[in-house]
Structures are given as C-alpha cells and as structure tokens.
Amino acid sequence: MDNAKYEEALAWIHGTLRLGIKPGLKRMELMLEKLGHPEQKNKWIHVAGTNGKGSTVTFIRKILENSGFKVGTFTSPYIETFNERISVNGQPISDEAIVALTERIRPVASEVAKTEYGAPSEFEIITAMMFVYFADFDTIDYGIIEVGLGGRLDSTNVLIPLICVITTIGLDHTEFLGETIEAIAGEKGGIIKMGVPVVSGVEQSGAKKVLQNIAEGKQTKIYQLGQDFFIEKIAPSKMLFNRTTERISNLTIGLEGDHQLRNASLAIQTVLMLDENISETAIRSGLAKAVWPGRFEKLSQQPAIILDGAHNPEGIETLVHTAKQKHQTIYFLTSILSDKDYSAMIKQLQAVPESSVTLTTFNYPRAMTESMLQIASQQLKVTAAPDWQLWLEKYLTEPHSQELLIITGSLYFISEVRSYLKSCVKVDLV
Structure with a gap:
C-alpha cells in the first residue's frame, strides 16, 4: 500500500x-x-x-x-x-x-x-x-x-x-x-x-x-x-x-x-x-x-490508570458514581473542550472523596487555550497543567502503589493520551 x-x-x-x-x-x-x-x-x-x-x-x-x-x-x-x-x-x-x-x-x-x-x-x-x-x-x-x-x-x-x-x-x-x-x-x-x-x-x-x-x-x-x-x-x-x-x-x-x-x-x-x-x-x-477503548478502560495495572471519555455533564456524573465505589485516593487529569460546561463538570469531579483534579489542554481546535486554562483553574481551585505530557511524565516517575489515576474529558484527548501511554515503558499495560 x-x-x-x-x-x-x-x-x-x-x-x-x-x-x-x-x-x-x-x-x-x-x-x-x-x-x-x-x-x-x-x-x-x-x-x-x-x-x-x-x-x-x-x-x-x-x-x-x-x-x-x-x-x-x-x-x-x-x-x-x-x-x-x-x-x-x-x-x-x-x-x-x-x-x-x-x-x-x-x-x-x-x-x-x-x-x-x-x-x-x-x-x-x-x-x-x-x-x-x-x-x-x-x-x-x-x-x-x-x-x-x-x-x-x-x-x-x-x-x-x-x-x-x-x-x-x-x-x-x-x-x-x-x-x-x-x-x-x-x-x-x-x-x-x-x-x-x-x-x-x-x-x-x-x-x-x-x-x-x-x-x-x-x-x-x-x-x-x-x-x-x-x-x-x-x-x-x-x-x-x-x-x-x-x-x-x-x-x-x-x-x-x-x-x-x-x-x-x-x-x-x-x-x-x-x-x-x-x-x-x-x-x-x-x-x-465486550471491550470498548476509552470507556472506563483500565489501561495500566502499575501504576493504576483508567481512561474514560466522559465529555459532558451526564458522562462525568456517571464517571463520578463509578469512581466513588473505588474507595481509594484518585487523581483526575482532565481536558474538557472549551464549548462544554467545564465548570460544572470539574465541580462534579471535585465531589469525589480523597481526590484531586488537574486541568490540562491539548492541540485541538475546540480545546481550551492556555489563558482559558489558567483562568478556569484559578476560579475552580484546581491545578493547571498546560502540557499534559510533562505532567504525566512526572506522575509516572513517582510511586503511586495505592492511588488511581483517571484520565478523562474529551474523547479526542483520550485518544492522544492512550496512544502516548501505549508506547510508554513506565506503565505496566493490562
């Protein structure tokens, strides 16, 4: 071909x-x-x-x-x-x-x-x-x-x-x-x-x-x-x-x-x-x-990483319901498109006990600009990570034996992250 x-x-x-x-x-x-x-x-x-x-x-x-x-x-x-x-x-x-x-x-x-x-x-x-x-x-x-x-x-x-x-x-x-x-x-x-x-x-x-x-x-x-x-x-x-x-x-x-x-x-x-x-x-x-990539998909065992393309308030509500059943410390890394109700969605994620939320962006026409990212993170009191790859690289170098990382938001974002993690030697793919 x-x-x-x-x-x-x-x-x-x-x-x-x-x-x-x-x-x-x-x-x-x-x-x-x-x-x-x-x-x-x-x-x-x-x-x-x-x-x-x-x-x-x-x-x-x-x-x-x-x-x-x-x-x-x-x-x-x-x-x-x-x-x-x-x-x-x-x-x-x-x-x-x-x-x-x-x-x-x-x-x-x-x-x-x-x-x-x-x-x-x-x-x-x-x-x-x-x-x-x-x-x-x-x-x-x-x-x-x-x-x-x-x-x-x-x-x-x-x-x-x-x-x-x-x-x-x-x-x-x-x-x-x-x-x-x-x-x-x-x-x-x-x-x-x-x-x-x-x-x-x-x-x-x-x-x-x-x-x-x-x-x-x-x-x-x-x-x-x-x-x-x-x-x-x-x-x-x-x-x-x-x-x-x-x-x-x-x-x-x-x-x-x-x-x-x-x-x-x-x-x-x-x-x-x-x-x-x-x-x-x-x-x-x-x-x-049944297997459906990017839908509460357990990608890695160690560290524990789940990908979920919850890209609207109803999807986030469903994710939160499932996450609350995990009973462990959860880190959320999320990128939500700028034309979505990202404020309401982030507040939903913050309702999960023992969790922290990091907001990021990626290269896509409808993604948040860096200035939007900074403003939203300050207003919602979450961490801003303009470069999601750098954030992930740092996360993967630290010990996280008892914690769970859930990467969520736009399915276009999930696609990029999934490709990156699939080629990463620092994760134990399921």
Whole structure:
C-alpha cells in the first residue's frame, strides 16, 4: 500500500472539517442517489443517545458475532486509528479501502458541492464511505450505525433500520439540539421511522413523553427499560435481565460501571427483537467479551490508570458514581473542550472523596487555550497543567502503589493520551 495515497485521502477527508457541522439531509440524500443508494442494501440497527451509544453498539455487535453473524459498525470518534470508524466484526477497514472509497466519493462530493446544497461536511463524507463500503466492498449480515449528532438531521438518518435504539438523553450540544431535555428528546427521537420498533433507556419522564408521542405518530411501539424489560444488579459488573418471556440471571458485563448494565440490557432487548434465534449462550459470551477503548478502560495495572471519555455533564456524573465505589485516593487529569460546561463538570469531579483534579489542554481546535486554562483553574481551585505530557511524565516517575489515576474529558484527548501511554515503558499495560 502506498502510504502517501492513504495520507492524501485522510488529508482530503479531514480538510472538509473546516466546513463545520451542517445539519440537514439534502446533501446526504443527493450523494447517496448519485452513488446508487447503498444505504438500501443492508439490514441496519440505528443507535442514538447522549451517552452510551458506543458501548451499546459494542454489546449488540459482540452478541451478534457470537451468534455467527458478520457485523459492520459505524462509530465516532475514533480512539486509535481513523479506519476504526468503519469496522467489520471489530476490525477496522484497510488503508487500501479508505483510498478506494475516497476515490469513489470525492468526485460525487465535488458534484454535490456545485449544487444549491453546497459541499458535504466531513461527517457526511465518512457516512457515505461507510454505506458504500458495506454495500459494495464487504458483505455483512447486520450494520449497527451510531448517530453522530442528535438524530433528526444527522447524516446517518437516511436509512430505514430494523430497530431504533435511544440510549440516554442529556444536555449536550445544546447549541444545535435545544436547551431543554424535551427539545433534545425530539431531536434524538427524529430517528424513529414509521412502523420501526424502538428500544429506549431514557430515564426522564418529559423525554419519555416526547418519544412516546413521536412513536405514536409513527405507528410504532417503544420498548422501555424499567417498563417492558428490567435489570437487577447482583454484584459489580453482574446483573439479571428480565422481560415477560425471558429471564437471564448472573450475566457478567465486560465493561465496568453500573451504567453499562443499562447499556447491556438495551443490547439484549434489541437482539431478542430481531428475527433470529439468539441463544442465551451468545448473549452471555458477547456481553462478557465486550471491550470498548476509552470507556472506563483500565489501561495500566502499575501504576493504576483508567481512561474514560466522559465529555459532558451526564458522562462525568456517571464517571463520578463509578469512581466513588473505588474507595481509594484518585487523581483526575482532565481536558474538557472549551464549548462544554467545564465548570460544572470539574465541580462534579471535585465531589469525589480523597481526590484531586488537574486541568490540562491539548492541540485541538475546540480545546481550551492556555489563558482559558489558567483562568478556569484559578476560579475552580484546581491545578493547571498546560502540557499534559510533562505532567504525566512526572506522575509516572513517582510511586503511586495505592492511588488511581483517571484520565478523562474529551474523547479526542483520550485518544492522544492512550496512544502516548501505549508506547510508554513506565506503565505496566493490562
């Protein structure tokens, strides 16, 4: 493979990032029409939500894989390599495929750019690449598609799935989705299609009502956690799943945290609704083997280091709940994007007993500037570390046999740190 061609392809794809977020489906629909409607050539499961999308996708994928199916996934953002956004049975597509897809999509994107709808965004281009890959490059039995932003106007919302899944709803991306839980629920519920059943882990009564109204208008049913199916925590990372016709006890969940029990239950309910004979063995094995990098991922045993991409207040709340169960001294190293409610998020971290918070930044357009970092650290009374690598190097030279380091915040930050630690000789990788 000519690496220069791959880098050129990535440069073109990422170059479209400057176009920003451009909600709406017209460009996407026009591109797919010119590409022969690849979105119509597979069976899909569509997953939306504020948090928990990636974990739920992973649980569904692992169960279906353990049932003998070939499963394509589309997720974002990536943690290790760009290619992992489009994967088959957990394996990222090849560099050659990225180059071939770019050559296929680029002229179509140029044609669309000349229309009244304007040039496609980066996410629209990657979404088109995914549909084309699963239609023409590699045959799959099921595709599990994660919504990028919101739902109603997200570029993935051009497919007709077998099942829609809505994990959670929280106050994130309010500048695009609305200032209230109900408004955001309306945007997430925009993925609901006529007659397509919905699996929901949404908790707020107002959001549930919004989704129910949408479902009634689409003549379909919502299967709600806590009403149509239930879970019971029986130990850390162990649970019982129950619905009218099934009861599966003593399930081990491969991802840590009570919230992952909820995500796992959504996956179970989803696969049991497919027209397939999904066995209890496949469910048990799939959930136990689930791995999702950067989601409360234990990266190192000595010193103890966990990576968690808690990038909004709801994600931080979940992280704090899990961290409080550790009962040990915790150091938080966090970088939160400047357009997030970082003040509220840092205050949440400070609520963890016997903990300290260090705020840092990294090289990313939406990251805090150094001046913002200094001001925020002074206002919130946390340590400022403008250079996260220097901070980590110092931390790793000191003894921390009883302490836990949790690195959290933006998933883009987590990706950079994970790559650094993977190559670091000072940590005992798990």
